[in-house]
Amino acid sequence: MKQDRILIIGTGAIGGFYGALLAKSGADVSVVCRSDYDTVKKQGYSIQSDELGEWTFMPSQIVKSAADFKGLADYIILCTKITPEVNRTLLIRDAVSENTCIIFIQNGVEVEQELLAVFPNNEVISGLAFICCNRVQPGVIHHLAYGKLTLGNLNSRPGKTGKAQHLCDLINQAGIESIISDNIISSRWLKCLWNVSFNPLSVLSEGLSTQEILNSQEKLVRNIMQEVCNIAEACGHPLPTDSININIQNTYAMPPYKTSMLLDYEKHQPMEIEAILGNTVRAAQREQVACPTIDALYALMQLKELSGTHI
Amino acid sequence: MKQDRILIIGTGAIGGFYGALLAKSGADVSVVCRSDYDTVKKQGYSIQSDELGEWTFMPSQIVKSAADFKGLADYIILCTKITPEVNRTLLIRDAVSENTCIIFIQNGVEVEQELLAVFPNNEVISGLAFICCNRVQPGVIHHLAYGKLTLGNLNSRPGKTGKAQHLCDLINQAGIESIISDNIISSRWLKCLWNVSFNPLSVLSEGLSTQEILNSQEKLVRNIMQEVCNIAEACGHPLPTDSININIQNTYAMPPYKTSMLLDYEKHQPMEIEAILGNTVRAAQREQVACPTIDALYALMQLKELSGTHI
Numbered sequence: 001m002k003q004d005r006i007l008i009i010g011t012g013a014i015g016g017f018y019g020a021l022l023a024k025s026g027a028d029v030s031v032v033c034r035s036d037y038d039t040v041k042k043q044g045y046s047i048q049s050d051e052l053g054e055w056t057f058m059p060s061q062i063v064k065s066a067a068d069f070k071g072l073a074d075y076i077i078l079c080t081k082i083t084p085e086v087n088r089t090l091l092i093r094d095a096v097s098e099n100t101c102i103i104f105i106q107n108g109v110e111v112e113q114e115l116l117a118v119f120p121n122n123e124v125i126s127g128l129a130f131i132c133c134n135r136v137q138p139g140v141i142h143h144l145a146y147g148k149l150t151l152g153n154l155n156s157r158p159g160k161t162g163k164a165q166h167l168c169d170l171i172n173q174a175g176i177e178s179i180i181s182d183n184i185i186s187s188r189w190l191k192c193l194w195n196v197s198f199n200p201l202s203v204l205s206e207g208l209s210t211q212e213i214l215n216s217q218e219k220l221v222r223n224i225m226q227e228v229c230n231i232a233e234a235c236g237h238p239l240p241t242d243s244i245n246i247n248i249q250n251t252y253a254m255p256p257y258k259t260s261m262l263l264d265y266e267k268h269q270p271m272e273i274e275a276i277l278g279n280t281v282r283a284a285q286r287e288q289v290a291c292p293t294i295d296a297l298y299a300l301m302q303l304k305e306l307s308g309t310h311i
Numbered sequence: 312m313k314q315d316r317i318l319i320i321g322t323g324a325i326g327g328f329y330g331a332l333l334a335k336s337g338a339d340v341s342v343v344c345r346s347d348y349d350t351v352k353k354q355g356y357s358i359q360s361d362e363l364g365e366w367t368f369m370p371s372q373i374v375k376s377a378a379d380f381k382g383l384a385d386y387i388i389l390c391t392k393i394t395p396e397v398n399r400t401l402l403i404r405d406a407v408s409e410n411t412c413i414i415f416i417q418n419g420v421e422v423e424q425e426l427l428a429v430f431p432n433n434e435v436i437s438g439l440a441f442i443c444c445n446r447v448q449p450g451v452i453h454h455l456a457y458g459k460l461t462l463g464n465l466n467s468r469p470g471k472t473g474k475a476q477h478l479c480d481l482i483n484q485a486g487i488e489s490i491i492s493d494n495i496i497s498s499r500w501l502k503c504l505w506n507v508s509f510n511p512l513s514v515l516s517e518g519l520s521t522q523e524i525l526n527s528q529e530k531l532v533r534n535i536m537q538e539v540c541n542i543a544e545a546c547g548h549p550l551p552t553d554s555i556n557i558n559i560q561n562t563y564a565m566p567p568y569k570t571s572m573l574l575d576y577e578k579h580q581p582m583e584i585e586a587i588l589g590n591t592v593r594a595a596q597r598e599q600v601a602c603p604t605i606d607a608l609y610a611l612m613q614l615k616e617l618s619g620t621h622i
Contacts, residue, residue, distance in 0.1 A: 201614065204611050204615070205614035205615055205618045206615065206619075208618050212618075213614060216613060216614055216617055217611075220607060220610035220611075223603070223607075292603035292607075293603050293604075293606070295534070296534075296603075296604045296607045297607070299531035300512070300516065300528075300611070302527060303515070303519055303523075306516070306519060306523060306527055307516045307518055307523075308517075
């Protein structure tokens with residue numbers, strides 16, 4: 001059987017970890033890697049998983065841009081943050097060929113169209129990772145917990161439907177759960193329920209943990225989540241009625257956790273304000289759904305970002 | 312004519328400045344002063360006014376609590392911040408006698424009842440200061456601009472109505488405008504329009520100036536102000552229809568300004584969250600007026616205060 005050729009673009013914690021899993025399952029995995037290039041070129045990635053143990057992932061090719069990748073990629077997995085500074089199409093374009101399946105494992109809602117419009121003939125898969133993992137130093141990735149990867153075809157058609165399932169199989173084979181979602185757009189809104197709430201609140205409170213936020217202001221969190229439910233429903237993706245309660249309960253049960261926006265904020269790096277909050281607010285405007293709390297959070301996060309430029 | 316005996320309680324920038332003006336106009340002005348006691352005892356207050364020049368204000372009595380004040384006060388002027396830690400009644404009680412007129416120059420809405428309930432037989436005057444002044448070091452007060460003091464009787468009755476006017480006259484005589492408001496409660500809501508907006512936004516944005524906030528998020532500011540208008544109207548104090556536009560225009564015209572909450576936040580001191588935001592939200596709840604944006608700001612400021620305790 002032919003070895004799958006996979007190119008990971010954006011190899012922070014998420015891209016590095018899933019790339020390492022796919023290599024473990026026998027795929028030929030290459031990476032586009034910028035900031036950690038020298039380290040990775042020398043010694044690959046050191047994966048330190050509390051669940052799966054430690055191992056080294058040495059990519060097949062280590063390149064600085066998609067244009068430098070040699071050969072045809074069966075899969076391109078895009079794992080960068082989505083910020084206005086990043087043009088996702090340009091990042092991957094040079095490595096996309098006729099049969100390349102494009103997967104993006106990224107946060108945010110309504111982030112599909114940008115890729116579907118430019119690559120109408122390629123299979124495009126939307127991916128959602130529920131994972132705690134951090135890049136602790138160049139080329140070193142610490143996987144603390146979870147890891148479930150949900151994948152959903154955005155434009156599956158006869159003859160092309162096997163790719164998402166095949167990727168699932170490889171991840172599962174490496175010891176991490178991966179599933180196919182029949183309605184990945186709803187799954188994305190469901191994840192957004194959490195992200196729209198806890199990401200900005202952790203930043204605006206200047207670093208409170210999810211636990212502390214809930215202990216003090218559960219009602220605010222519920223208001224935000226209800227607004228997300230209203231928007232998702234108006235967009236044709238109603239969320240299960242108990243979504244809010246389940247999210248609140250699960251977050252109480254989680255260890256105190258620093259959100260991705262908070263980590264970015266603390267490192268003075270761009271935050272995914274537009275992909276998570278901006279796109280939610282724009283969907284609400286389009287569907288004429290009121291979301292005053294999220295409107296305020298979005299505005300406040302823009303102010304926060306502005307004040308960050310003072311530092 | 313008998314010299315007016317005035318006791319100022321809470322002599323930060325505001326109390327010190329108005330006390331100095333009243334002394335300048337010939338009143339016998341004493342102060343309750345804690346943190347700056349030693350300095351003030353030795354050399355009084357140095358007032359440095361960009362408008363009125365420099366002078367020294369040496370209070371008649373300098374005491375550490377109202378109980379230590381000797382004699383009967385014609386006026387007690389309370390100028391502390393209003394925070395849950397401060398019991399306003401206890402602060403003044405020991406110096407209130409039968410004919411003492413109680414003035415509070417403090418921020419916030421619905422802050423009258425606490426004093427009216429405890430001192431039903433004393434004349435109580437609500438005061439609003441529109442002023443830029445800072446305590447730049449112990450005993451040194453810098454008056455940068457403005458200063459207008461608006462006073463309004465809360466329980467005037469025959470034979471007692473002259474006191475607010477008399478205080479006005481003394482302030483005017485010292486070179487700063489002071490007026491009587493026939494509807495001081497509305498005036499308080501009008502001031503709240505600005506305070507509810509810019510105070511929390513300056514803190515939540517981690518220090519942006521009023522200019523920067525407006526340049527980036529004028530719509531958010533307008534949403535907040537509209538909610539304040541709705542609440543004030545429901546409370547029986549409708550604000551003039553052009554209040555929002557005037558406030559926005561004036562704030563654009565002001566030099567970039569650090570709000571009082573931002574100054575407190577930066578000094579790790581208690582902020583007037585309850586007097587300004589909490590009381591506004593509670594008024595809205597009582598009157599069953601929706602104010603989702605202010606609800607969010609109030610919740611976020613509580614989170615902010617909570618994270619401040621980590622420092």
